[in-house]
Amino acid sequence: MRFVSFRSGADEARLGVLEESRIHVLHPGSTLLGLLGDDGERLHEAGAAALRDPYDVLDLDETRLLPAVPAPPTVRDFMTFERHVEGTAKLAGPDGRVPAEWYEFPTFYFTNPYAVIGPHDDVPVPPGCTLFDLELEVAAVIGREGRDVRAEDAAGHIAGFCLLNDWSARDLQLTEMQIRLGPAKGKDTSLSLGGVxxxxxxxxxxxxGTAYDLEMTATINGEVLGTDKWSSMHFSYEEMVAHASRGTVVRPGDVLGSGTSGGGCLAELWGREGFDAHAPLGPGDVVTIAVEGLDSMTSRIVAYSDRGR
Structure with missing residues (x-):
């Protein structure tokens, strides 16, 4: 099933099941997070009931989609696409290579859940940033709580997936990571979650293999930046869940980003071809990320002073 959180006019946020271009609305008070927590049975039952007997039916274009998970408790962002790691490693010099340690486990960092915005929201250039970048990713959403989950059992803890664009202030990120801590402000202003x-x-x-045989595409102003296969992830989501839950707990609604796909950001291009290969993102640019069979999301870049207008 395909669920959407949305607003229609001045109405409060609602939840519905998307079927083609129609939203079958669940009863008021229903939320995606509220339907998680088990093996998916409650979510599927609620969705099936909405398809049989909806509270309302709306056209998709009558609504404004909200983030697929409007208020995730935590957001962990991994780095699982080898081609991306290889390209960005060359930012340190032409001899940059994928660190041997990268192959040992799926590493991640915690990013800011308060920075989550929706698929139609404008994206401001962070204060002080001159190298603004996109990141084409797919996030898994935890459906059932678990601690020390084994990879072979982890599929039962994943409720579903949504698009993620981890907007990056590369100049801030590269500087702060010289301190061997971070990223921090390089990733702190916006994180777009798809609406489906x-x-x-x-x-x-x-x-x-590790994921799904579906095409991933990133475009800037209608020009294709790069493509990849979702299945080219080096680590699986099950391995990500196992690593994330080791010695701690993952809970319903937690978001686990895949990390950037190959060709899914400017930093990778800059690493391979130099900073003259493409201008950084700036006000007026339009970025679209898409995954075949999943969703697409188009975002307009604005000046920080114009955010929310």
Whole structure:
């Protein structure tokens, strides 16, 4: 199933099941987070009930989609695409290589859940940033709590997936990470979550290796920046859940980003071809990220002073 959180006019946020271009609305008070917590049965039952007997039915274009998970408790962002790591490593010099340690486990950092914005929200250039960048990712959403989850059991803890764009102030990030701590302000202003949450069973027919045999594409102002296969992840989401939960707890609604796909950001291009290969993002630019069979999301870049207008 495909769930959306949305607003229609001045109405409060609602939850619905998306079928083609129509939203079958669940009863007031229903939230995605409120339907998580088990093996997915409650979510699917609520969705099936909405398809049979909806509280309302709306056209998608009558609504404004909100983040698929409007208020995630935590956001962990991983780095699982080898081609991306290889390209960005060259920012340190032409001989930059993927660190041997990267292959040992799926590493991540915690990013700011308060920075989460929706798929139609404008994205401000962070204060002081002159090298603004996008990151094409797919996030898994935890559906069931777990501690010390084994990779072979982790699929039952993943409720579904949504798009994620981890906007990056590369100049701030590169500077602060010289201190061996971070990223921090380089990743602190905006994080776009797609508006469509797709349950894991919906994607099961496309499973291939670590992920799914579906095309990922990033464009800037209508020009393709790069493409990759979702299945080219070096680590699986199950391995990510296992690593994230080791010695601690993952809880319903927690977001686990895949990290940037190959070709899914400017930093990778800059690492391979130099900073003259493409201008950084700036006000007026329009960025679209898309994953076949999942969702697409288009964002307009604005000056920080124009945010929220």
């Amino acid at each position: 949450f797709v349950t894991a069973d919906e994607l099961a027919p496309h499973r291939s």
